[in-house]
Amino acid sequence: MDAQTIIARRVARELHTGDLVNLGIGLPTQVAHYLPRGVNVFFQSENGLVGMQPLPEMGFAWADLTDAGLDLDSGADRALARALAEESVVLLANDGVLPLRPQTRLAVVGPQADNLAAMLGCYTFPSHVGSQYPGTATGVEIPTVLAALKEERADLTQYEPGCDVDGTDTSRIDEAVGSLDGLLDLSAAQEAEGLGDAPWPPHYKKQGDEPPRVAPSRRRATHPLITVAKAAHKDDALAGLERWKARHPDAAAHLQVDDVLVDSMRGRSTTWTRIRVNLRHVPEPERPAEEPPDPDYDPWRASGPRAPKTRSSS
Numbered sequence: 001m002d003a004q005t006i007i008a009r010r011v012a013r014e015l016h017t018g019d020l021v022n023l024g025i026g027l028p029t030q031v032a033h034y035l036p037r038g039v040n041v042f043f044q045s046e047n048g049l050v051g052m053q054p055l056p057e058m059g060f061a062w063a064d065l066t067d068a069g070l071d072l073d074s075g076a077d078r079a080l081a082r083a084l085a086e087e088s089v090v091l092l093a094n095d096g097v098l099p100l101r102p103q104t105r106l107a108v109v110g111p112q113a114d115n116l117a118a119m120l121g122c123y124t125f126p127s128h129v130g131s132q133y134p135g136t137a138t139g140v141e142i143p144t145v146l147a148a149l150k151e152e153r154a155d156l157t158q159y160e161p162g163c164d165v166d167g168t169d170t171s172r173i174d175e176a177v178g179s180l181d182g183l184l185d186l187s188a189a190q191e192a193e194g195l196g197d198a199p200w201p202p203h204y205k206k207q208g209d210e211p212p213r214v215a216p217s218r219r220r221a222t223h224p225l226i227t228v229a230k231a232a233h234k235d236d237a238l239a240g241l242e243r244w245k246a247r248h249p250d251a252a253a254h255l256q257v258d259d260v261l262v263d264s265m266r267g268r269s270t271t272w273t274r275i276r277v278n279l280r281h282v283p284e285p286e287r288p289a290e291e292p293p294d295p296d297y298d299p300w301r302a303s304g305p306r307a308p309k310t311r312s313s314s
Helices: 003-012 027-034 075-088 125-130 145-156 171-175 181-192 234-247 299-303
Strands: 020-022 042-044 106-109 157-160 225-231 260-266 271-278
Touching (some): 106 145, 145 157, 234 271
Parallel strands (some): 106 157
Antiparallel strands (some): 225 271, 260 271
């Protein structure tokens, strides 16, 4: 008996007649197969009952029978997804490393470099179905990081997989240990050419032969974003957004759907909600100045100081 079956059987024993059960996706759906004889429960079919009806058109869903999903693959949805992706990209400063010189050698370390699933998100066909049915075609052809690098520089790319991400076997760490001789030879050659050391970290004392230090790059916002609400609960943050709109009706009239950003933020033990407004569609003369958020929730202040750590006497 595999682990998933054991878990499903154990969960089924916790159910009692009359319970209303919401089954999630994946392993939880197996629980229904192992209900004890005589136990009658109500299962909520979050994703629709198989075989009842096809995916309904917008506005024609029957919540009790049809699939709970919606078609989010329209042209407008794709345009919004692309805009969000472009806004979330962070560009790093290139100090001359790129493009790589013709004979630059590459070292690639880690098992995920040669894993297709690492290039895709969690909620993808290979992650959900492929893990349950090994050998199933992925349905999409994209190269791994290692494959893409080797296609460009096969003779200059050295790969060491190291250890599995989820495993406990650490033996391949020793196999991946290399020598410092090549690095020391490179250092000696660069010193002979008159090249100095790389700049030291900013908190170290300036060295006499050190090259000029360069301040780290900081990505600058390209759109006028303002924070209007921060709350422990989403409903309170949304209420704060409505109050902001009431105070600035002219600016609110220019907002598009994707101009209001509702972010779920991580606190110490729970999440909280931040709402930002992008004023890119509001004419500059009509853009209101940023105000203190309403409400102005501080998750760290609200949770109080951390309890001091104590040493166990055991």
